[in-house]
Amino acid sequence: MDLLRVIGVAMATVAAVLLLRPHKPEIAALVGLFGGLMVVLMFVESLQFIIDNMANLVQRTGVRADMFSALLRIIGIGYLTEFAASVCDEAGNNSMAKKVTLAGKVLILILALPIVNNLIEIVADILP
Helix, strand or coil, rough: CCCCHHHHHHHHHHHHHHHCCCCCCHHHHHHHHHHHHHHHHCHHHHHHHHHHHHHHHHHHHHHHHHHHHHHHHHHHHHHHHHHHHHHHHHCCCCCHHHHHHHHHHHHHHHHHHHHHHHHHHHHHCCCC
């Protein structure tokens, strides 16, 4: 991922949105959405590098694979929720953005419960 390319796409998208919004707000929203998707797609490869390194760490430490999988899903939900909420907010629907954020937080909590339970079990096993 080249940060300058990301910044360039982001600045071009913002400029296009600002120019289009007064005359064609629906097209401006679509340009903003597609520009955001382009930026996300530009760093998907970097995410794979991070996931591979985390998987290597899991193998070396012996952490349960399902805990690692849950952690990756939590991270993914966080990023997707933020992106979707930003799109809603950009489209002028702040109320929907807040609902998307709340839904993401609830899903993250649901996925985190097994991890918390596992940690409690580990601590209980350590204590006499």
